[in-house]
Amino acid sequence: xxxxxxxxxxxxxxxxxxxxxxxxxxxxxxxxxxxxxxxxxxxxxxxxxxxxxxxxxxxxxxxxxxxxxxxxxxxxxxxxxxxxxxxxxxxxxxxxxxxxxxxxxxxxxxxxxxxxxxxxxxxxxxxxxxxxxxxxxxxxxxxxxxxxxxxxxxxxxxxxxxxxxxxxxxxxxxxxxxxxxxxxxxxxxxxxxxxxxxxxxxxxxxxxxxxxxxxxxxxxxxxxxxxxxxxxxxxxxxxxxxxxxxxxxxxxxxxxxxxxxxxxxxxxxxxxxxxxxxxxxxxxxxxxxxxxxxxxxxxxxxxxxxxxxxxxxxxxxxxxxxxxxxxxxxxxxxxxxxxxxxxxxxxxxxxxxxxxxxxxxxxxxxxxxxxxxxxxxxxxxxxxxxxxxxxxxxxxxxxxxxx
Amino acid sequence: xxxxxxxxxxxxxxxxxxxxxxxxxxxxxxxxxxxxxxxxxxxxxxxxxxxxxxxxxxxxxxxxxxxxxxxxxxxxxxxxxxxxxxxxxxxxxxxxxxxxxxxxxxxxxxxxxxxxxxxxxxxxxxxxxxxxxxxxxxxxxxxxxxxxxxxxxxxxxxxxxxxxxxxxxxxxxxxxxxxxxxxxxxxxxxxxxxxxxxxxxxxxxxxxxxxxxxxxxxxxxxxxxxxxxxxxxxxxxxxxxxxxxxxxxxxx
Numbered sequence: 001x002x003x004x005x006x007x008x009x010x011x012x013x014x015x016x017x018x019x020x021x022x023x024x025x026x027x028x029x030x031x032x033x034x035x036x037x038x039x040x041x042x043x044x045x046x047x048x049x050x051x052x053x054x055x056x057x058x059x060x061x062x063x064x065x066x067x068x069x070x071x072x073x074x075x076x077x078x079x080x081x082x083x084x085x086x087x088x089x090x091x092x093x094x095x096x097x098x099x100x101x102x103x104x105x106x107x108x109x110x111x112x113x114x115x116x117x118x119x120x121x122x123x124x125x126x127x128x129x130x131x132x133x134x135x136x137x138x139x140x141x142x143x144x145x146x147x148x149x150x151x152x153x154x155x156x157x158x159x160x161x162x163x164x165x166x167x168x169x170x171x172x173x174x175x176x177x178x179x180x181x182x183x184x185x186x187x188x189x190x191x192x193x194x195x196x197x198x199x200x201x202x203x204x205x206x207x208x209x210x211x212x213x214x215x216x217x218x219x220x221x222x223x224x225x226x227x228x229x230x231x232x233x234x235x236x237x238x239x240x241x242x243x244x245x246x247x248x249x250x251x252x253x254x255x256x257x258x259x260x261x262x263x264x265x266x267x268x269x270x271x272x273x274x275x276x277x278x279x280x281x282x283x284x285x286x287x288x289x290x291x292x293x294x295x296x297x298x299x300x301x302x303x304x305x306x307x308x309x310x311x312x313x314x315x316x317x318x319x320x321x322x323x324x325x326x327x328x329x330x331x332x333x334x335x336x337x338x339x340x341x342x343x344x345x346x347x348x349x350x351x352x353x354x355x356x357x358x359x360x361x362x363x364x365x366x367x368x369x370x371x372x373x374x375x376x377x378x379x380x381x382x383x384x385x386x387x388x389x390x391x392x393x394x395x396x397x398x399x400x401x402x403x
Numbered sequence: 404x405x406x407x408x409x410x411x412x413x414x415x416x417x418x419x420x421x422x423x424x425x426x427x428x429x430x431x432x433x434x435x436x437x438x439x440x441x442x443x444x445x446x447x448x449x450x451x452x453x454x455x456x457x458x459x460x461x462x463x464x465x466x467x468x469x470x471x472x473x474x475x476x477x478x479x480x481x482x483x484x485x486x487x488x489x490x491x492x493x494x495x496x497x498x499x500x501x502x503x504x505x506x507x508x509x510x511x512x513x514x515x516x517x518x519x520x521x522x523x524x525x526x527x528x529x530x531x532x533x534x535x536x537x538x539x540x541x542x543x544x545x546x547x548x549x550x551x552x553x554x555x556x557x558x559x560x561x562x563x564x565x566x567x568x569x570x571x572x573x574x575x576x577x578x579x580x581x582x583x584x585x586x587x588x589x590x591x592x593x594x595x596x597x598x599x600x601x602x603x604x605x606x607x608x609x610x611x612x613x614x615x616x617x618x619x620x621x622x623x624x625x626x627x628x629x630x631x632x633x634x635x636x637x638x639x640x641x642x643x644x645x646x647x648x649x650x651x652x653x654x655x
Binding site (some may be wrong): 199200204205267268270272273274275278279280282283284286287288289347348 | 426489491492493494495496497498502506508509511514517518519520522525
C-alpha cells in the first residue's frame, strides 16, 4: 500500500516537473519512437539490423560535435565553427599519419590538442574581449574553412590507411565482446545508481525516487540488450565472404565520451559552475566563480570534442576533403543538441540529450533517404522538427516562469 | 548596551570631488537587528559596500569583535564572517536550492561534489531558521516565490557561521504575507545570535523588526538610537532634515 503511494507520489512529482517546464528528454524520446514507427511501417529496410548499424555510424560524428556543443550552449553561447574545427582537426590527424608517419596514438591526441587550442582562441575572444560568440565563431567558421582548404589543398582529398583509425567507423566488436561490453556497461550503470541511492539513504536523506529510477534504468538495460542482440545478428549480404556482426567500434567511443562529459557536468564543481554561469553569470561572478575561465574552458571542450568528430569523419570517408565538417554538419549538430532538450538560452541541458537529438536527426536523414525522398524534402522536415523542439523549449520556459 | 561586534568610526569616502560619507560612525550588535535608514543618496549603500569590502574607505577605523581590522576586499569581509544579501539576490534560477546555497564554495569529497553533505548542511541551516515553506530543497529556485527566494539568499548568507548579515531592501519586492514571513526570518537571525543590518525604506517594517535605528542624512550619520526611544515621526525628521527636536542631545 505504502509502496504504491510512493510510486504514485514520485510519478506526480515528475509530472509536475514536466508541467513546470522541465520536460527533459521526453519530447525527443517520443519523437524518436514515432519516427521509428512511421519509417518502420513505410520502409521494409528501415528496421533491419543492417540499417540500424548504418544509422549509428552515420549519426556518430554529428552526435560527438553536438555533445561538445552542449557545454557551450549551456553558457548561452554558440559555436558555429565546430563543424569546420572537426574538419581542421581531421586534416591534422590525416597529415600527421600519412605525411609525417606518426602513429595514430600520437597523431590523434595531437589533433585533439589542436582542437583545444582553437577552442581556447575562440573562448579568449568571447570571454576576455566580450565579443558575442555568434560573431566570433562566424569569423572562425570562415577562417577554419580556409585553413582546412589550405591544409588539404584545393579540390584534393588525402586518403588515410591507418587500420586503427579506419576501424572506428568500419569495424565491429566481435559478438562475444559485444555482449561483454553490454554486460559491463549495464552492470556499471546499475551498480553506480544503486550505490548513489544507498549512500543517500545512509546519510539520512529522504528519497522516494528510487523505484522510479529503477524502472527507468531497467528499461534502458532492456533497450540496450535489444540493441546489442540486433547488432550481433549477421548483416552481411554475403556472410561467407565477409562477416558483419557486432557493435560498431564507434559506439564504445561515444559511450566513453558520454560518461566522461556527464561526470564532469554533474559531479564536479566545474560542471556546476557551467550551469551557474549559464543561469546567471552575475550571480556566479559574485559567488566567486572565475566566469572567464569557465567560458574559455567550455569552448576548449567543445572544440576538443569536434576533434574527435573529425577523426570519426576521416574514418567514415577513409579520407579528408575540403568539405569535411562543412555543409549541414554544424547545423545538424546544433539541431541535435536542441532537439534533445538543450536550451539555446543557456543553463539547461545534458550531454545525453545530444545523443538522443543526434539519433532523431539521423533517423530523419536515413529514413527519408530510404523512402526515396529528395534531399530538399529531407532538409525541410529536419528544419520543421528543429522548430518544433525549439517551440517546446520556449513554451516550457514560459510555463516555468508562470508557476 | 553591550559592546558592538562591528564598529565603524569616522568613515570617509569620496568619489572624485563628491564626498559621499562624512565621518560616519556606525555600530552593529550581536543578537540585534540594526536598521539603516535614509533617503536616496544619503550614503546607505556606500556604507554597506565599505563594510562588505566592495569599496575601501578613504579614512576611518573599523573594529570587529573589539579588534581593529582593515577590510581591503570582499574576501576579507567574508573571512571575518560578514555576508551581504543584495537586493537582486544573485541566485541562479536553473540550479536547485542546495547548489545555490553552496555556489562557489562547494563541499567536495575528492574530485567530486559531496551532494549528501551539502544537502544535509543546507537542510540543517534552513531548519535552524525555522523555514518550513519550502517543499523540497532539491527544487529549482525558478519555481520559488519571491519570499522563498529571499529565504534561500538569506540562508546562503548564514550557512558559513557568519556573524554579521547585511540585508539590502529585503522586503522591497514582496507582498504582505511574504514580507511578514521575511521579517520573521530576520528576527530569527538576530535571535540566533547574529548581528543583522537591514537597509529599508519602509518604516513600518523597520519599527516592527529593528532594535536599533541608524538614520543617515546627506552622507553623515544623523543618529543611531534604540528603537524604544524614538517614534516614527522622529525618524522621518532624521531622514528628511538630519535632526529631530525630541532627540537633541539624546543621541550623537
